[in-house]
Each structure stands twice: as C-alpha cells, then as structure tokens.
Amino acid sequence: MADKEIDEFSGTETTGHEWDGIKELNTPMPRWWINTFYITVIWAIGYMILYPAWPLISDYTHGYLGYSSRAELSAEMVVARSEQQVFLDQINAASLEEITASPELQQFATAGGRSAFLVNCTPCHGLGAQGAPGYPNLNDDDWIWGGTLEDIYLTIKHGIRFTEDWDTRDSGMPAFGRDEILDRAEITDIAAHVRSIAGLEHDASAAARGALGFADNCAACHGDNGEGLQELGAPALGDAIWFYGKSAEEIAAQITNPKHGVMPAWAERLDDTIIKQLAVYVHSLGGGE
Ligand code: HEC
Ligand code: HEC
Structure with missing residues (x-):
C-alpha cells in the first residue's frame, strides 16, 4: 500500500500507476451503479436458465421453462x-x-x-x-x-x-363512325347534344341538330335523357361521372370507335x-x- 499515495490537488488516492510523471487517480464507479450492474448479471443468469439463450451447432438451449415464441x-x-x-x-x-x-x-x-x-x-x-x-x-x-x-x-x-x-356481363356499343352508320358531322352534333344533357358547355345549334340522331341511335341504350340502362351496362350520360372522358373529342371518339371495359x-x-x-x-x- 506504500505506493498508493494521495494526490495533493484532488485529495484522491492514486492507483500507483505512473507514466512520465502523470499519475492515475483511483475514482471508483458509484456504489449504486456497481449494484445495478450485479443485479443485471444475476438477472441474466436467471434468464439463461429459464429461457432459450445460447445457440448451439444445430439447436439451442431451450431453457427450463421451454418457452418458444413460435409455439406461442x-x-x-x-x-x-x-x-x-x-x-x-x-x-x-x-x-x-x-x-x-x-x-x-x-x-x-x-x-x-x-x-x-x-x-x-x-x-x-x-x-x-x-x-x-x-x-x-x-x-x-x-x-x-x-x-x-x-x-x-x-x-x-x-x-x-x-x-x-x-x-359474364356483356354488351357492346356499335362503332357508329368506324362502321359508317353516322358521318363525322352527325357524330359532332350528337356529341354536342350529349354535352348539353350533361349540363356541360356546348354549341347550342349543333346540340339541337344532334337531338334527333341521339333519339334514333343512342336512346335505346342510354335512355331518352341519357339516364343509362344497367341491364345493358350502358352508363348514364346525363351526370357528372365519365368513364372515358367528357370533352367533345372524347365523346366523339367513343361514338366513332367505342372502348369497352373488360x-x-x-x-x-x-x-x-x-x-x-x-x-x-x-x-x-x-x-x-
Ligand atoms: C347497344 C347499346 C348502346 C348504344 C346504341 C349506344 N351506346 Fe354508348 N355505350 C354503351 C355501353 C355498353 C357503354 C359502356 C362501355 C364500357 O362500359 O366500356 C357505352 C358508353 C358510352 C359513352 C362513354 C360514357 C363515359 O362515361 O365515358 C358515351 C359517351 C356513349 N356511350 C355515347 C353514346 C352515343 C352518343 C350513342 C349514340 C350515337 C351511343 N352511346 C349508343 C352502349 C350503347
Ligand atoms: C384488370 C382490371 C380489373 C380488376 C383487377 C378488377 N376490375 Fe372491376 N372493373 C374493371 C373494369 C374495366 C370495369 C368496368 C367494365 C365496364 O363496364 O366497362 C370494372 C367494373 C367493376 C364493377 C362494376 C361497377 C359498376 O359501376 O357497375 C365492380 C362492382 C367491380 N369492377 C368490382 C371489382 C372487384 C371487387 C375487384 C377485385 C376482386 C375488381 N373489380 C377487379 C376492371 C378491373
């Protein structure tokens, strides 16, 4: 104990180690810390005995309780x-x-x-x-x-x-343009009429010209006022919901060469x-x- 002297500045004991005149002070961990550490060691040992803990080559230690999260x-x-x-x-x-x-x-x-x-x-x-x-x-x-x-x-x-x-639910809309049932001018007029019944901005005189064509060619499936017919899967045209688009061009395209959903x-x-x-x-x- 002779080499453990008291450091004169801090009043703390030194460990006795000295390098180039620098001495190491002996400041131990606080007691509460050491005790907590011992408790965790004891807890860990208990855990390893009770629960699965160590991997082995082809298995693992199952622990006294035999617990397995997979079994649970x-x-x-x-x-x-x-x-x-x-x-x-x-x-x-x-x-x-x-x-x-x-x-x-x-x-x-x-x-x-x-x-x-x-x-x-x-x-x-x-x-x-x-x-x-x-x-x-x-x-x-x-x-x-x-x-x-x-x-x-x-x-x-x-x-x-x-x-x-x-x-399966089946129906089809005729290809009025492709099959030359209607000409381009008629299709444009009917498209304007469709926009008018949907309350969208439209060319009024074209829409008026298209009314008859709509009644003749479209009303059987889509209804006189474009209310649609569910038995034929013909969507309502008089509402704000559009499947393939509501612009005059998109409506005319559907009349010319219709798309069919599958x-x-x-x-x-x-x-x-x-x-x-x-x-x-x-x-x-x-x-x-
Ligand atoms: C034989 C029944 C039938 C006739 C006649 C018919 N359609 Fe259709 N139409 C349909 C069906 C069915 C659909 C839906 C296609 C789909 O579900 O993919 C449709 C879809 C449409 C759509 C797309 C609606 C949307 O929400 O985007 C427009 C526009 C349309 N038809 C306009 C017309 C016009 C205008 C005429 C007359 C020139 C016409 N249809 C004649 C059956 C018909
Ligand atoms: C490959 C694409 C696709 C898949 C996947 C799909 N659908 Fe559809 N569904 C469609 C299309 C396209 C239509 C519209 C067909 C038409 O009438 O033109 C549709 C229409 C419907 C309708 C009718 C809507 C109406 O207004 O009458 C219902 C209901 C529906 N689908 C339910 C389902 C359910 C539920 C599933 C999953 C089990 C499903 N769909 C998966 C493409 C699909």
Missing part, C-alpha cells in the same frame, strides 16, 4: 383460425341480405372484403376504390351494372365482357365466401343501392 404464435393462430372459421361458415350459409342484417357478420365480411380487395382489385380500381380513366369508381352511387348487393356480387363473380365465363370473372380465382365478402365491402363503400 401457432397456438394463437389456431385459436384465431377457428374463430374465423365460425364466421366463414356462417357467411357461406347466409344470403347476402342475411349477412348485412347481422352486425357481426357484416363487420366480419367488410373487413375480409377489404383485405381481399387490397390484394385483387386495387391494381385496376385504386387503393381507395376511386377508379381511374376506364376503371370505374366504386365509391359513388353511379353504377354501370347495378349497385344492389346482388348486382355487385354477380359483376364480381362473372366479370364483365370476360369471354371465358358464360354468365373485367375478369373472379369465380375462377376466389371462393364464393370471399366473393360474398367483397360484394358486402364494395356495397358498404357508400354507393350501395
């Missing part, structure tokens, strides 16, 4: 799945009306429908089902093929103009319980009839 997860999954199965069985057996009549089933179906929608439908209809040009918005109350639960269910199940499904039939890929849930979800988005 699978146990939870089994419980969750059996709870889900109860609902899925009920949805399978229930009609669409019965599902929406039961708050519990409705809630389960909407949640299931939402996740199936995210996986299968968002590439075309958008994350919020808001649609895109050529892909209809499913949140509004404007339905090309009908907005009742049953209509939506059939649309999803059999698709639209999907040639591999016999029951949606696959989902009965091939999804089971009926999921299609029912999708119908309930889409119907719940706000525009269901």
